[in-house]
Amino acid sequence: MPKDHPKIAEALARQGGPDRIPASRAARQADYLKALIDGNGVVTAAWRSSAVSESTLGRWRTDNRFAVAEQAIREWIAHRPVVPRKAYALRASENQFQRFLELLQDASASIKDAAHEVGLGASTIRYKASRDADFKAQLEALRPVGHGGRRRRPITVVDKA
Structure with missing residues (x-):
């Protein structure tokens, strides 16, 4: 039974009365439907990420029960509200940003590592800095000064590993 989505597999296996879907096929179909949602x-x-061949998917679609489930998921995806990516910066707590700044006081810490340590992405840090002048000033003050007097670790170019 698939670990992440046993309810999908169980629902598929229960359908159909006397001609129930075998549990192994229901599990593979659930993997595909979960990948469809995730994708x-x-x-x-x-179908590629769930290791299902295109021909197998075609055979599954001849079963009305599977076809209805797949179509329902595709319609749900088409009509679900889209959450803007930048909304995450608004959901991040001020405590996370303050902890991020505390971690950056260590000169060896990178922006990426400090952000991930507190559960934020580097893009969230850049977004916050672009919208919050105080945060940007605190971040600028923590950037180390190099030998030539110029600041290293610019906030516009985040360390990429």
Whole structure:
């Protein structure tokens, strides 16, 4: 039974009365449907990531129960509200940003590592700095000064590993 989505597999296996879907097929179909959800409805990516061949997917679609489940998921994906990516910066707590600044006081800490330590992405830090002048000033003050007097570790170019 798939670990992340046993309810999908169980629902598929229960359908159909006397001609129930075998548990192994229901598990594979659940893997595909979960990949379809995770892949935002992109069918090709879903069957590839769930290790289902295109011909197998075609056979599954001849079963009305599977076809209805797949279509329901695709319609749900098409009509669900889209949350803007930048909304995460608004959900991040001020405590996370303050802890991030505390971690950056260690000169060996990178922006990326400090951000990940507190559960934030580097892009969230850049977004916060672009919207909050006080945060940007605190971040600028923590940038180390190099030998030539110029500041290193610019906030616009985050360490990429």
